[in-house]
Amino acid sequence: MRDDTVSRAAFLAAVSDRSAAVPAGLVGPDGAPDALRFQVYRNTVASTLTEALAASFPAVVRLVGDAFFAAAAIDYSAREKPASPLLFRYGASFPDHIAGIASLAAYPYVPDVARLDWAWLQAYHAADAAPFGADDLAAVPHDALAGLRLSPHPAMRTVISDYPVVSIWAANRADETEAAALPDQSEDALVTRPDIEVLVHRLPPGGAALAEALASGRSLEEAAGHAASIGGFDLGESLSVLLRAGAFAKPTP
Amino acid sequence: MARTSPDHVTTAIPARAGVSLKLDHVGEILNGADIGFFEIHAENYMGDGGLPHRMLERIRERFPVSVHGVGLSIGGDGPLDGAHLARLKAVVDRADPGLVSEHLAWSTHDHTYVPDLLPLPYTEATLATVAEHVAQVQDMLGRPILIENPSTYLAFAETTMEETDFLAALAARTGCGLLLDVNNVMVACTNREADPDAYIAAFPLDRVGEIHLAGHHEDRDAAGRTLLIDTHDRAVADPVWALYEATIERAGRPIPTLVEWDSDLPDWPVLAREAARAEEILARLRPAKELRHAG
Numbered sequence: 028m029r030d031d032t033v034s035r036a037a038f039l040a041a042v043s044d045r046s047a048a049v050p051a052g053l054v055g056p057d058g059a060p061d062a063l064r065f066q067v068y069r070n071t072v073a074s075t076l077t078e079a080l081a082a083s084f085p086a087v088v089r090l091v092g093d094a095f096f097a098a099a100a101i102d103y104s105a106r107e108k109p110a111s112p113l114l115f116r117y118g119a120s121f122p123d124h125i126a127g128i129a130s131l132a133a134y135p136y137v138p139d140v141a142r143l144d145w146a147w148l149q150a151y152h153a154a155d156a157a158p159f160g161a162d163d164l165a166a167v168p169h170d171a172l173a174g175l176r177l178s179p180h181p182a183m184r185t186v187i188s189d190y191p192v193v194s195i196w197a198a199n200r201a202d203e204t205e206a207a208a209l210p211d212q213s214e215d216a217l218v219t220r221p222d223i224e225v226l227v228h229r230l231p232p233g234g235a236a237l238a239e240a241l242a243s244g245r246s247l248e249e250a251a252g253h254a255a256s257i258g259g260f261d262l263g264e265s266l267s268v269l270l271r272a273g274a275f276a277k278p279t280p
Numbered sequence: 281m282a283r284t285s286p287d288h289v290t291t292a293i294p295a296r297a298g299v300s301l302k303l304d305h306v307g308e309i310l311n312g313a314d315i316g317f318f319e320i321h322a323e324n325y326m327g328d329g330g331l332p333h334r335m336l337e338r339i340r341e342r343f344p345v346s347v348h349g350v351g352l353s354i355g356g357d358g359p360l361d362g363a364h365l366a367r368l369k370a371v372v373d374r375a376d377p378g379l380v381s382e383h384l385a386w387s388t389h390d391h392t393y394v395p396d397l398l399p400l401p402y403t404e405a406t407l408a409t410v411a412e413h414v415a416q417v418q419d420m421l422g423r424p425i426l427i428e429n430p431s432t433y434l435a436f437a438e439t440t441m442e443e444t445d446f447l448a449a450l451a452a453r454t455g456c457g458l459l460l461d462v463n464n465v466m467v468a469c470t471n472r473e474a475d476p477d478a479y480i481a482a483f484p485l486d487r488v489g490e491i492h493l494a495g496h497h498e499d500r501d502a503a504g505r506t507l508l509i510d511t512h513d514r515a516v517a518d519p520v521w522a523l524y525e526a527t528i529e530r531a532g533r534p535i536p537t538l539v540e541w542d543s544d545l546p547d548w549p550v551l552a553r554e555a556a557r558a559e560e561i562l563a564r565l566r567p568a569k570e571l572r573h574a575g
Contacts, residue, residue: 030509031437033401042394053434055475062470063502067433068396075395078543109393112321112351112364118538152327172411181328200435223331 043108044212078103079114080121084144086199087125090137099128099264100123115152143196143227146218148183150225153182158221158273163265172247177275179242182220185235189213193229221273230273233260237267283284293317293344293378293490295534295566296559299551300541301345305337315343317554319538322349325369334376345381346490346538347372351393353384354413354427355400367565372421378460379490380535381426381459383415384447400432401436401447414454424490427451428459431467431496431510443468444482447568451487458484461492463540464515464525467508476523485531493524493558494540512542515554525561534562 031052039046042065055061063073077100081088088096109117122141131137158180184193185271193214215235217228230238233254242251251262269275286570296316301309309315318339325332341346349368352360366532372380385397400406418424429447441449447458469476496513499507516524528535539554 033436033438039389039392039394042396043392043400052437054437055434055501056471058437061434061501064433067507068398072394079395093525110391110394111361112353112387112393112395113326114395115325115327146316151328151330152332154328155330155333182330199530200319220330221333234306 041065044105045069051271053087053202073101073104074116075114076109077101078112080104083115083118083148084141086144086196089199090140090195091131099125109241113193113278115148122143130273136188136192136195139186139188139190139192140196140199142186142188143192143216143218146186146216147225148217148225149184150182150220153180153220156181156276157269158219158272159268159275159277161267164275175247177241177247178218178246178278179274180221180276182218182225183242183274184218185230186216186218186236187235188215191229192216195200195225199239206252217269218276219272219275226272228268230263230266231259231264233257234265234268235267237258237262239273240273282332284514289340289342290344291376291378293536295344296562297535297555298346298538298553299340300538301336302545303332303335303542304341304545305548305551309478310342313552315552316559317337317344317346317378317538318537319348319540320371321348322347322371325353329482330504332551333374337572340375343346344378344429345375346381346536347375347377348374349380349382350397351386351387352413352417353386353393354382354417355398355406355410355411356388357382357386357406357409358371358389360416365417365447368417369420377425379426380421380423381428381490383428383430384443397430399430399432399434399436402439402441402443404440407441407446407449411450411453414450415455417454418454424456426457426459427481428492429459429464429468431461431464431508433471433507433509435472441558442482443480444484447531448484448487449482456487457489458487459490459492460485460488460527461494462527463492463520464494464510466517466520466523467510468507469505473505477526480523480527480530481541485527488531488535489529491524491535491537491555492540493520494506494542495504496520512540513544515546515550520556521561524558528561532565534565539563 033050033052041049049062049065051060055064077097080100122138125141126138140243191210191214193216194209215230217230219226236254236257237250240253254260297318301318301320307496357523387394423433465476465479469479493516494512495516497509497511501507
């Protein structure tokens with residue numbers, strides 16, 4: 028190999044890490060190595076990843092501010108590289124990264140808001156499917172209800188939180204300038220997309236446990252038993268919210 | 281999922297002006313835009329369903345569509361990502377596009393994706409690899425694709441061929457067409473202190489199936505030399521319009537022309553005006569019987 032050959036690995040290392048050496052075989056118009064021009068590639072990569080994360084986590088951007096978010100995104104992208112060209116799939120572990128940021132310790136709800144942003148994005152890109160509604164449930168013979176198994180709708184996600192995550196998230200996704208009064212109790216979120224619009228709902232106590240147990244393939248009776256250990260759980264109430272939201276898919280014939 | 285058949289709109293891309301499709305603009309577009317075609321970034325439609333798929337269907341019912349991939353890493357030195365190629369095929373099957381294009385660039389190495397179109401040296405060895413990749417994509421899609429000239433900021437000391445010769449050889453070897461990005465010509469030629477007119481004169485214009493125009497940012501390097509950065513975040517610069525006009529005149533035929541605008545998105549009328557400016561230049565070379573906007 029000649030001295031001036033630039034390996035892809037060396038280019039990749041230099042573009043991803045500002046402290047790495049710029050390959051000497053990359054030259055400017057005078058034929059000399061030009062590390063400053065190489066910054067254009069580094070800047071593009073860093074800003075594209077930051078913008079991709081900002082687009083995926085808009086409520087987090089609003090909560091922590093552009094500058095703090097950009098710093099967190101740069102830090103994350105230094106450790107976590109995209110594995111695919113689908114940038115809307117990049118950032119699955121960003122909520123966990125945020126949870127580890129010491130200076131956000133006083134704002135412990137931010138990682139859950141990030142999880143809800145991520146759930147929203149997954150629902151937005153999920154496969155289309157007709158939801159299993161209350162009418163479909165009414166058509167199930169009474170003696171088959173206990174053993175009923177439902178398929179999760181491809182867009183259905185839950186976020187279980189110790190904080191009023193739905194209220195905080197909603198206040199930071201809307202174009203509101205005044206801070207809304209926030210409830211002080213915890214909220215579990217259900218994200219669905221029965222048609223084209225992504226919907227975010229508050230779940231009653233045990234509703235998330237019921238949804239997740241049903242989604243994992245348990246029968247209605249088994250799932251209700253699983254959720255019953257949660258204080259305040261009401262099967263009729265939770266099931267009604269889940270079905271109205273479109274949490275399950277109509278069986279395909 | 282059932283798809284509305286787009287059979288009442290032609291698939292072929294007309295020799296008119298088009299623009300990059302942005303979901304923010306779809307409402308106004310469907311409200312009566314007169315645009316030759318819309319181009320989509322393939323990767324933005326590689327989710328499983330939802331709004332992007334629905335909006336693409338709506339647009340495709342009314343307009344021809346071209347598919348522009350940004351993530352296949354055709355210039356990579358390893359094998360193409362088969363899963364990504366399959367996703368591209370799925371988008372092409374859904375969109376029924378008149379043209380499919382990708383870049384003379386790489387973005388994936390050793391399973392890591394870099395969100396940029398990185399340059400490659402022009403040598404016999406890279407030509408052989410790129411030609412193999414283009415042939416593989418064309419086999420998979422069952423159609424020829426267009427390959428776009430890159431915007432570059434640095435050159436490779438190891439390069440042995442002119443970019444125009446590399447692209448001409450690639451087209452001859454694989455049967456692919458070329459996508460001539462006139463803004464990239466201005467950016468790359470300025471950055472390597474070469475003459476953009478000479479680049480166009482050396483370009484195999486007979487292989488060009490589409491032209492791209494876009495805005496760039498003008499900067500200076502450490503030595504005070506002009507450094508153009510391909511940003512797609514503003515209107516097309518006047519020198520690029522002039523180079524475009526000279527290119528169309530040299531080609532002697534109207535060529536489908538796309539105005540790209542990918543960040544700091546303008547309101548729809550601003551983008552539509554950019555397309556109208558390209559349309560005026562194309563109309564001068566379009567045979568009178570094909571004129572859609574006479575007077």
